[in-house]
Amino acid sequence: MSNSKEIKLVQDLLQTILDKNPQDALNKSKILLEEIFGKRFSDGVENNGILRYNSLTGQEENIQYWGILYEGATTSGVYENFSLVAFPDNTDNPNQVLLCFGIGTGGITDDASLLGIPGVKRSISSLLKFIRRENWLVSGMRTFVKDEIVDDTTSIPQEIIRNLGNFSSYDSLWKKYGKYLPSVCVIEKNDGGARAFLSHILLYGHFREWSFKKKYLEIIKNELFPKLIEEWREYPEINWLISYLQERKYIILQGPPGTGKTFLAEKIASKMKADEIIEDYETIQFHSSVAYEDFVEGIRPNTKSDQLLFRENIGPFIRCVEKSKKSEKGYLLIIDEINRGDIAKILGEAIFLLEPGEKRKITLRSGKKLEMPDNFYLIATMNTADRTIAMLDFAIRRRFAFIDIWPSAKQLQQIYDNNMPDNPQVKEKALEYYNKIQNIFFENATEEDLYLQPGHTYFIAESMDALKAKMKYEVAPLLREYLAVGKLSFAKNELQAIMEEFEEV
Numbered sequence: 347m348s349n350s351k352e353i354k355l356v357q358d359l360l361q362t363i364l365d366k367n368p369q370d371a372l373n374k375s376k377i378l379l380e381e382i383f384g385k386r387f388s389d390g391v392e393n394n395g396i397l398r399y400n401s402l403t404g405q406e407e408n409i410q411y412w413g414i415l416y417e418g419a420t421t422s423g424v425y426e427n428f429s430l431v432a433f434p435d436n437t438d439n440p441n442q443v444l445l446c447f448g449i450g451t452g453g454i455t456d457d458a459s460l461l462g463i464p465g466v467k468r469s470i471s472s473l474l475k476f477i478r479r480e481n482w483l484v485s486g487m488r489t490f491v492k493d494e495i496v497d498d499t500t501s502i503p504q505e506i507i508r509n510l511g512n513f514s515s516y517d518s519l520w521k522k523y524g525k526y527l528p529s530v531c532v533i534e535k536n537d538g539g540a541r542a543f544l545s546h547i548l549l550y551g552h553f554r555e556w557s558f559k560k561k562y563l564e565i566i567k568n569e570l571f572p573k574l575i576e577e578w579r580e581y582p583e584i585n586w587l588i589s590y591l592q593e594r595k596y597i598i599l600q601g602p603p604g605t606g607k608t609f610l611a612e613k614i615a616s617k618m619k620a621d622e623i624i625e626d627y628e629t630i631q632f633h634s635s636v637a638y639e640d641f642v643e644g645i646r647p648n649t650k651s652d653q654l655l656f657r658e659n660i661g662p663f664i665r666c667v668e669k670s671k672k673s674e675k676g677y678l679l680i681i682d683e684i685n686r687g688d689i690a691k692i693l694g695e696a697i698f699l700l701e702p703g704e705k706r707k708i709t710l711r712s713g714k715k716l717e718m719p720d721n722f723y724l725i726a727t728m729n730t731a732d733r734t735i736a737m738l739d740f741a742i743r744r745r746f747a748f749i750d751i752w753p754s755a756k757q758l759q760q761i762y763d764n765n766m767p768d769n770p771q772v773k774e775k776a777l778e779y780y781n782k783i784q785n786i787f788f789e790n791a792t793e794e795d796l797y798l799q800p801g802h803t804y805f806i807a808e809s810m811d812a813l814k815a816k817m818k819y820e821v822a823p824l825l826r827e828y829l830a831v832g833k834l835s836f837a838k839n840e841l842q843a844i845m846e847e848f849e850e851v
Contacts, residue, residue, distance in 0.1 A: 355381060356540035363402065363412045363432050364440045364535060371399040371412055382547065382562050395419030402434075409519050410434060413448070414550060416457070426452035428461060428495075430550040431527075432543070433519060435512035442484055442512045443533050444519075445546055449498045449526045461495045464836065465789030466553060470495070470529050472574035473549055477531060479577065482538035484511050489531040501525050545570065572755070572781075575788055581754040587614055591723055592623065594747045595702045598684060600728040601751035604801025607727040610751060611680045614725060618678060624723065625669065627678035630662050632687030638694045643712055663696060664714075667722050676721030684726035689742050700724070700745040730797040755780055758802035766808060776805040776813055782844055783821075790837035798828050817848040 355378045362370040375397055380388035391397035398413035400422060413431040433444040447470055454461065474489040483489065488509040490502060501524035508514050511532050533539030548566055551558060558566065591597055591614065599607045615627040630641075638644065641661045662679060670677040690697070699706050699718040707717040726746070758780055762773035780802060787799045804821050807813035822845045828834050834841055 352378075352381065352544060353537055353540045356544050357535050357537075360432075360443060360533075360535040360539065360543060363443060364434045366402045366410050366434055366440075368400045368402045371402055372397070375399060375412075378547075382558060383551065383556055384559055387556065393421070395421055395425070398425075398429075398431075409522055410436075414547065415450075416554065419450075424452045425450040426455050427457040428454075428553070430546055433513070433516075436516055436519075437512050440512070441534055443535070443539070443543075444510065444513045444516075445531050445533055445543060446527045447495070447529045447546075447550070448523070449496070449528060451523075451526055453498060454496050458496070460553065463790065464792050467491065467495050467528075468578060468788060469549055469553075469574055472577040473545060474529065474531055475577040476573050477542045477545065480538065480541070482533065482542040484532045484534055484539075487511050487532040489529070491529045495528045497528065498525050502527060502530060506530065571785065571788075575784060576756070578788065579750065579752040581752065581757050582749055584610070584614060584617060587749070588618055588621075588623070590747070590749075591618075591725065595722070596700055596724045596726075596745060597747045597749055598726045598728050599751045600730050600748050602731050602753060602797050602799050602801050603729055604803040605751045605753055606757065606801065606803050607729075607751050608680075608682050609803075611682070611725045611727055615678050615680060618676075618723075622675060624676040624678050624721075625673040627680060628662055628666055629680040629682060631682040632684050632689075632692065634686065634688075636687045636692055638692055638711075641692045642694060642696050643710060643714070663693075664710075664716065667699075667716065667718065670719045670722040671717075673721065676723060678723040678725065681724065681726040683729060685728045693742075697741060697745065702745070753780075753784060753799050753801045755784065755802065758805055761802070761806055769808065772807060772810055772813055775810065776807065779813075779817055779821075779848075780805045783825075786837045786840045786844070790840065791834060792836065795834050795836075798833055800824055814848075814851040817851060822848040 355374070359371065359374040359378055362374050372392070376388040376391065379391060379397075394417050396415055396417055396419070398411070398415060401408070402410045402412055411431050411433045413429050415425055415429045416427055419425045419427070427450050429448045429450060431446050431448040433446070434440045435442045435444070460466065471491045474491060477483060478489055486509070488506050490506040492500075492502075501520065507520060507524075510530065513519065513532060531542065533542045548558075548562060548570055552566055587597075587610075599611060601607055612629065615624070615629075618624045619626060639659060639661070642663050643661055644659050666677050666679040693700075695708060695710065696716070698708050699716065701718075705718060705720065707715060709715050728748075755777060758777060759773065762769065762776065766772065783800060787796060791799070800821055804816060804824075805813070807816055825834075825841050825845055829838060829841060
């Protein structure tokens with residue numbers, strides 16, 4: 347994400363913060379900020395309120411800190427709104443820095459709309475996950491992001507404070523500023539700490555929409571945000587899914603349309619069969635007309651007879667359970683679109699059997715006794731875009747493990763690499779289209795609206811013409827429909843621009 351020159355500049359600044367030296371902090375800050383934002387920006391930070399450096403001096407009760415604020419903030423004293431703050435520890439030989447996004451003790455005024463954008467908290471949370479994964483923190487230290495960035499009434503939890511190294515005993519800091527710190531992490535003046543610090547500055551500048559030098563714009567676009575999105579939500583690995591299914595028995599793969607849930611369920615089943623974990627598997631689909639008599643057991647008219655006769659119908663549930671009992675391996679049932687049926691009515695009393703870890707027995711309506719074997723597995727898929735059908739009975743939810751299957755750029759790239767390696771131009775264009783939409787959802791969509799993001803399979807095509815047709819006749823109409831019913835209000839203009847682009851291809 348950066349080279350040795352930039353890391354050295356950041357390390358020099360971190361040293362001045364640890365030394366609590368205001369003048370050196372000013373000088374080093376201006377060098378670093380000029381490197382990132384340009385000379386005009388760095389020349390103004392002494393007078394326009396953006397930089398806080400004099401606060402590194404004074405008595406301990408003043409709580410020394412260095413900070414980046416917003417243009418027009420006061421140059422000293424109480425300030426308002428959103429900031430980036432670094433506190434040196436208060437030991438005799440300080441070597442740790444508490445790096446935080448912060449809220450001025452004057453509260454939130456002009457930044458209310460900025461901090462109302464869902465992508466702000468989403469980005470901060472992903473950044474801290476990324477920093478932790480890269481081991482850029484002080485070893486063993488915790489990170490934390492408040493549920494609401496604008497929360498200036500509750501403090502950082504004590505459980506977190508106890509695991510913040512030298513800052514765990516910095517009581518005066520927490521008493522004065524604990525309520526005003528939406529996020530915290532602890533770094534040192536090493537390579538990892540410098541990278542964590544630089545990443546925070548880049549993200550804060552992005553939030554502020556400051557003008558970056560071209561190099562750093564490219565870093566944000568091509569390195570930082572792809573990594574944040576990757577941390578935000580991962581596509582589950584198939585071997586882990588198989589291992590978890592063997593332990594948990596009954597799982598539901600849930601996610602937006604086009605994320606390959608059914609394909610993934612079939613892939614899991616095929617691999618389990620190839621690995622001789624199961625004998626075989628069966629796939630069915632739920633819809634509004636499916637009943638208990640279809641899925642478990644019942645009677646059906648004998649259409650081959652001239653008389654009105656009924657025959658016994660053994661549904662796929664009993665059929666697969668019985669096959670599991672007869673198999674030395676196991677058997678798997680896949681239920682596609684499970685939430686499109688009335689699950690409570692379809693399962694009836696058979697729901698009692700779906701209790702992982704318990705070998706339960708039950709008498710069905712017909713009087714037949716059924717016992718659940720240990721080697722029966724069930725995978726269901728659920729489309730979460732339609733929230734009216736995504737609501738499930740709590741009794742159902744308790745019996746299944748729910749695994750999110752999100753849109754994934756990595757999956758899209760792998761599909762092209764594995765199946766269409768001779769179409770690099772199509773892959774590049776597909777990823778470009780996909781990333782444009784994904785970035786809009788990452789930065790703007792509410793948690794509820796995230797379930798509406800078109801999945802990566804919408805962007806799979808064998809030719810450029812086919813890809814453009816999918817964008818024009820599938821993706822654009824889908825987005826238009828979302829907007830028509832009042833969804834994605836945060837991203838209305840951005841999505842409108844994307845739709846216009848797709849319709850002109």
